[in-house]
Amino acid sequence: MDLALFERESDFKWRIKPFGRMRVPGVIFASETLLREMDAKVYEQVTNVAMLPGIVEASYAMPDAHWGYGFPIGGVAAFDADAGGVVSAGGVGFDISCGVRTLHTGLHLEDIKAVRERLADALYHNIPAGLGSTGVIRLKNAEMGAMLHGGARWAVEQGFGTQTDLERIEEGGCMRGADAAQVSEQAKKRQRDEMGTLGSGNHYLEIQLVTDVYAPEIAAAFGVQVGDVVVSIHCGSRGLGHQIGTEFLKRMVLSAAKFGIELPDRELACAPIDSPLGQEYLGAMRAAVNCALANRQILTHLTREVFSQVLPQSRLPLLYDVSHNTCKVEEHQVDGKTKKLYVHRKGATRAFGPKHPDLPAALRDAGQPVLIGGSMGTASYILAGTEQGMQLAYGSACHGAGRAMSRHQALRNWSGRNVVDELGGRGILIRSPSMRGVAEEAPGAYKDVSAVVDSAESAGLARKVARVVPLICIKG
């Protein structure tokens, strides 16, 4: 990326002055090094988003931003319905509400040492992963509707997990305003066998070890200490979300002209929030959020079953569950006034600061846990939302490392077997149905997650709380 395109507002905040059809500036949060290495496409996509009707304040990109579809991955933009604002299917993406949840185990490294192989095999056997895997339950029509309206709440009612899980999930585990009637039969059919499946690509279930704590007070509030073993699950709304994204993207592309919206890129397909199409999308997208929350809840239940067999002394309460690809209605301060905004986060994590009313009482003083996934061989991080972050980008932070090279290049550089052996030598057990998939997800194919997290902290978006490293990884 050419730094001459930006005004340096601080060492970690770079501004693009509006030009052409941009309605607001672009802002990228990153260190100079990360910005320099960032794909030039991010600049183009940030400026394109700034052209959309009703965008408020700025088009933002997080430190892990990379070339996405329409929006950059790592893009954040808020829209005001009263100012003709839009909702964009492209701004949410295909894997609606893809996210990460982290569970405590109450265990330490020495507790699992003797059973590591057994635990890895049992998880691999019980967690459906990869293409063509099917879930433990098959949903009939009435159940599908209940799931799409109820989310993780529905899953708990079905016996997958406990009531106490729900307060540790954004929206209390159930996204309001979902409308299953806006979800097509095709989308429902695509989901029928996929409840409680991990998927593939960059999705995973990891057993991790906490190696560092940076903010002891917040870590204490989160219940995290050095030496703890935790479980993280990364996956989304599966086929249902993909189908909804596909269908609404096309409908929004075809109707943009009717709404008088000139799309700088077809992938930015959007519709006015107050239009029937905008409302239909919001209803369907929220149903997909619930699908993702229910899916992660069922996977949590399957994980707990495995732990109860292999390590009966363990207990797996939920630390927190975050979603990456969403559009949510939130109240934020704009020019000293409280405004209701439609905040799109595409490959970005909500990161509410301390005292936010949406946080559960136990976390309210600490801020929202922000769970950042790394690659298989590297670290992941637990961050906390900050007061400052609420002012910077509507309480948003980065979501992961981001790829440094294409899948194609990764396949040329590594074989799956070598990756598994090399990580095995470092004490990390990999279980996956696809060696090619493992090669495509090789740790070296990803950027340095630590640099991304350090930039997010230095920019004030979120505060570093703890670092974790993988012990076992079930890769879809």
Add this chain to the structure above:
Amino acid sequence: MTAATRWEHFPHGADIGVRGLGATLEQAFEQAALALTAVIVDPAAVAPKEAIHLFCEAPDDELLLVDWLNALIYEMVTRNMLFSRFEVHLDEEHLSAQAWGEALETGRHHPAVEVKGATYTALSVARQPDGGWLAQCVVDV
């Protein structure tokens, strides 16, 4: 002059691009479908045992390409099948096609990754200087 009929992948940051080339637009669409299968599995490992019929419509060739690939993704997931042979017929805004393949067997096919959807990114359906056709877009995996 005969334009080469083939498929290839092209890089995209987090995902992968599929590209079909052919003497006719239909062939380019068929080759793009093969490129889609190749994201998941080696097409040579998929026996064309069973045929299904597909129909799509869209107001232009580029939207039609995305629809065609998305229709295949949908059939792959809901039928739990992989496809390795395609016959496409185009009639203005309409596409009708047959796709031949077989049931996915994880142990034998070792699928690398699941494709979530075809996107409008790097989307192009165009005549080539050699007179042949190109049909391409990025798919989200």
